[in-house]
Amino acid sequence: MKGIKNFFSIFFIFLIILSSVNAFSVSQESISNPLCPRDTGLFVDIIKNTDPVSKDFNINSRGSASGWAVTVPNSFVLNPNEEKKVYSYITPSQTANPGNYNLDTVISTDDDSKVISHSVIVKDCFKAGLTSITSTKQEMCPDGAVKYELTLTNRGEFKETFRLSVEGELKNIISLTDSSVILDKSESKKIIVYLKAPVDSREYQFTVIAIGDSGKTRDSVPLTLKVNPCYDFDFKVLADTSYNVCDRSYNVVPLMIENKGTAINTYKLDVDGPIWARSEKLELTLRSNEAKNFNLVFAPTYGVEGSFPVHLEVSPQIGFNKISKDLNILVRKCYGVKADIIDSSSQICQGVESSFNAVVKNTGEIRKSYRIGLESPSWVSSDTKILNIDGGEEKNLIIKAFPTSDVKPGSYNVDFLVNSTDQDGLQDKDSIKLDVVSVNDCYKPKLSFPYDDVIVYYDSSALIPFNIENSGVRKASYNLFLSGNAATFSSMTPVEINVDPGKTETAYVYVAPKTNMPLGVYDAKITLSLKNGAALDSRDMKIEITDNKEKATDIKLSSSGPVVNSTSLSFASRVKNWFGGLFSSDDNDVNNLLSYDDVNASASVVVSPLDDNTGLFSRFRYYFLAAFILLALIILFFVFGMYKTIVSFFDDEVVDYNKDDKTNEVHSDAVFNNAIDSKPEVVKKVIKKKVIEKPVKTAKVVKKKAPLSIAKIEEPKPEVKKVSNTNYIKKESTKTEIKKNVKKDYVKSEPKAYGVIDSPALNELKDKIDEE
Structure with a gap:
């Protein structure tokens, strides 16, 4: 009983679960x-x-x-x-x-x-159908008209717009009856494709495409066109394509045209070449597979020479294919003559004979005889009348022109004629234009002076450049002359100069005032003439001699011209200053060198700027040279006894002054003081050092009762023995030696001296020595 209750309970629970599932x-x-x-x-x-x-x-x-x-x-x-x-x-x-x-x-x-x-x-509601009504593959002759028929159908569910296009190698020569078509559902339309067949015989592919605007449908039809060789032909040269012939020769080249097409056709031949290359036939009509031969004839005439290309092109009357052939004809000049006057024009002068070179060349390969002729004025001639010239050779001759003084200046044409003496009739000519110029215009010079008036410092020299331009037509040789009162201290260089036509040369006037030259303005005249001929041009200029150095003209010379030192020193003085500069210990401290004039007992500063850009080797090479010369002098001193010669070489030049001439007075004090005051402090120290502390040159003096500010030079007397004034005293000498050597010469009062010097500067030097 209890088991039955349990069964019903389980069944009831199952029904509840089952009811909840459904x-x-x-x-x-x-x-x-x-x-x-x-x-x-x-x-x-x-x-x-x-x-x-x-x-x-x-x-x-x-x-x-x-x-x-x-x-x-x-x-x-x-x-x-x-x-x-x-x-x-x-x-x-x-x-x-x-x-x-x-x-x-x-x-x-x-x-x-x-x-x-x-x-x-x-579903697919957008659909197109593109089909071919005619065959998709057709055949045609070149350039023939071709037509394809197509049908376009809207197989979609809606009204549609279709765009038509062509793709492929023939798309640029194809045309369609419609490029855009609007079709309702299931509606169709015929599309026709037109084109002309290409000229090349082969097979071509292309495609017609239809695309709907909706982007949902696309259809296409591939088409084929075969172009048959309906108008094919062939053109051949049946001999060589290159020829090497003489001028005045006759040559034949055989040609052939063959019609390989399927239709009768006419062919035209074009000859592109020299006028003496011609074809026997210029047009031929041929049936299918027929061929004909004909000739190309070329006969170059006399005088033709060189390489001549001949281009032959055959074009069919139907069809577009063309065939070309190229020939090259090299023509040798077996007969020819070339007349050539070297100059095409020339200027000649009245009364002057001129010669011109002419050349006659046998440009052929055979020996020929040629007659020479001139078509010219009577004063033009040639001594050569007949020339026999081998092939490839040439001969020279002279054409002479001698216009007399009665021939009017102007232009005259001269024709040089060359003709063969046989019946070939070979001839050639050349011409020259002769411009007759008067004698005055043949050698026309022009003088130009950059400096018309020049001021020169009395103790310096100057080089004045001037230009000579030949404005004539012939190369001229000119003579230069210098006159005027400035010629006493000036010279010309060069005195003879050659100038080409249209060119300019430079000459110079060298000015070097002499001693005791009075200050003032001097005249100079430069005259130019033909060599050994009459004067053609002249120029005047003024040269002023001044004692104001700052007033002197600064003359600029080109880098290619000569360089002239502005200070006039004697050769011996220059050599002494050079040696003194080599052994001066102060040269590296300053850029000024001091020179001492023994004759005038006055100091003057000569500015010689050192070149900062000079290399060490260039500067020290003079020291090496000085050492070598010094060594040679020592050998001469002690081996050959040459010291007397060396001493006399370094003696100062003694100038003979006129005692009564007041212009010879040298203001020693003023020159000395002005030279010092115009220089910077560092230069003043060097001057004092060089005058007082460095070696002092003794001067020959005669003691006077009263001091003079002006030193007058007396005339030398034959019986007076000259006292040497070359006693240089080295810086390393002791003060006692300085006193001894200087005072020894100073106290001499015998009437043996050449001049009288009494200067405050030297008196001060004497006092300092006496004090020491």
Whole structure:
């Protein structure tokens, strides 16, 4: 009994569980048909609550078509045994591709859920059909008209616009009757394709394409065109294509044209070459597979020489293929003459004979005799009348022109004629233009002076440049002359100069005032004449001699011209200063060198700037030279006893002054003080060092009762023995030696001296020595 109760309890629990599982049911009432893009379909589902209690239901969609679907209602409540319809609307998008898609409707309650699956079919609603009415492969002769007929059908579900195009190697020569067609559903239209067959015989492929504006449909038809060789032909040269012949020769080249096409045709021959190359026939008409021969003839005339290309081209009357052949003809000049005057024009002078070179060349290969002639004025002639010249050789001759003084200046033409003496008639000529110029215009010089008036310091020299321009037509040799009172201290260089036509040369006037030259303005006249001829041009200039160095003209000379030292020193003084500069220990401290004039007992500063850009080797090479010369002098001193010669070499020049001439007075104090005051402090120190501390040259003096500010030079007397004034005292000598050597000469008062010097500067030097 107890077991039966347990069974019923278990069965009751099972029924409760089973009733909860089947709480609701779902079923499909309708489904959608296949859809086109943007068409709408409907799915209807029925949901029934089989639970004894009310339930809440929620509806959701999923699957590949869920993006296009909308389901209503999406939530509701059903009482026991109550049912409700759920509607799912679906509209595929415009871009949806044809195919099968799924839409799942999910129904769920608090304790259960179920899925109903729907199949959505999107069909191909945009479709085109492009078919060929005629054959897709056609044959045609070159340049023949070809036509293809096609049909375009709209096989889609909607009205569609189709665009037509062609792809392939012939697309640029193909035309279509329509490029755009609008067709309703199932509507068709004929499309015609036109083209001209290419000239090349072969097979061509191309494709006609139709594309709908919807972008959903595309169709195409491949087409083939075979171009047959209807107008083929051949053109041949039946001999060599290169020839080497003489002028005045006759030559034949055989040619052939063959029609290899299927139709009768006419052919035209064009010859592009020299005028003496011609074809026997210029036009031929040939049947299919027919061939004909003809000749090209070329006959170069006398004088023809060189390489000549000949271009042959054959063109068919029907068809576009052309065939070309090229020939090259090298013509040798077996007969020929060349007349040549070296100059094409020339200027000649009245009364002067001129000669011109002419050349006659046998440019052929055979020896010939030629006659020489002139078509010219009577004063033009040639001594040569007949020339025999081998082939390839040439001979020279002279044409002479001698216009007399009565020939008017102007232009005259001279024709040089050369003719063969046989019947060949070979000839040639050349010409020259002769311009007769008067004698005055033949050698026309022009003088130009950069410096018309020049001021020269009395103790210096100057080089004044001037230019000589030959404005004539002939090379001239000019003589230069210098006159005027400035000629006493000036000279010309060069005195003879050659100048080419149109060129300019430079000459110079060298000015070097003499001793005791009075200050003032001097005249100079430069005269230019033909060599051993009359004067042609002259120029005057002023040369002023001044004692103001700052007033002197600064003359600029070109780098190629000579360089002249502005300070006039004797050769012996220059050599002594050079040696003194080599052994001066102060040369590296300052850029000024001091020279001491023993005759005038006055100091003057000669500025000699050192070149900062000079290399070490260039500067020290003089020290090496000085060392070598010093060594040679020592050898001469002690070996050969030459010291007397060396001493006499370094003696100062003693100038004979006129005692009564007041212009010879030298203001020693003023020159010395002005020279020092015009220099910087560092130069003043060097001057004092060189005058007082460095070796002092003793001077020959005669003591006077009263000191003089002006030193007057007396005339030397024959019986007076000259006292040497070359006693240089080295810096390393002691003060006692300085006093001894200087005072020894200073106290001499015998009437043996050449001059009288009494200067405050030297008196101060004497006092310092006496104090020491």
